[in-house]
Amino acid sequence: MRTDxxxxxxxxxxxxxxxxxxxxxxxxxxxxxVSPQRAGAKNRLYSENDIRRVKRIQRLTxxxxxxxxxxxxxxxxxxxxxxxxREMDEQLEAYQREVxxxxxxxxxxxxxxxxxxxxxxxxxxxxxxxxxxx
Numbered sequence: 001m002r003t004d005x006x007x008x009x010x011x012x013x014x015x016x017x018x019x020x021x022x023x024x025x026x027x028x029x030x031x032x033x034v035s036p037q038r039a040g041a042k043n044r045l046y047s048e049n050d051i052r053r054v055k056r057i058q059r060l061t062x063x064x065x066x067x068x069x070x071x072x073x074x075x076x077x078x079x080x081x082x083x084x085x086r087e088m089d090e091q092l093e094a095y096q097r098e099v100x101x102x103x104x105x106x107x108x109x110x111x112x113x114x115x116x117x118x119x120x121x122x123x124x125x126x127x128x129x130x131x132x133x134x
Contacts, residue, residue: 004052007037007045014046018054025054031068033057033075084129091126098122 002008014036015022028034029044034053036044046054053075060066060074099121106120114120 004048007039007047007050009046009051011036011044011046014044014051014054017051018058020054020058028054028057031072033068033072080129087129088126091124095122095124095126 009017011022011025015025018025025034025036025044025046029036034046034050034057036046036050039045056075057071060071061068066074102121106114
């Protein structure tokens, strides 16, 4: 079974799938906008994720009029946002597990008095990321 990150398309096929010239793909690679895997010294292999990324670049440049420097910034910000979302999801899942454990403990021992200066549930301790330096 093939994954979306598995490099499978040669540059000509990838260019055809994206509707662009192979030289454009080479330019995107030089600029660091896309990073295909290498098979040997010369052959570039593109994955499904690479194809989606190139199509996003094309949409930003052709439909929205963004220059390649702007595309680089937008893609970096989108990646940072996705990573922050994943981190927040992980933190929320950990907090949920903590709450469930605490509730289970309270249900198992309903007659134990709870101190008034102690919270019934854990206080969330979310870690935020530092601001993005542009």
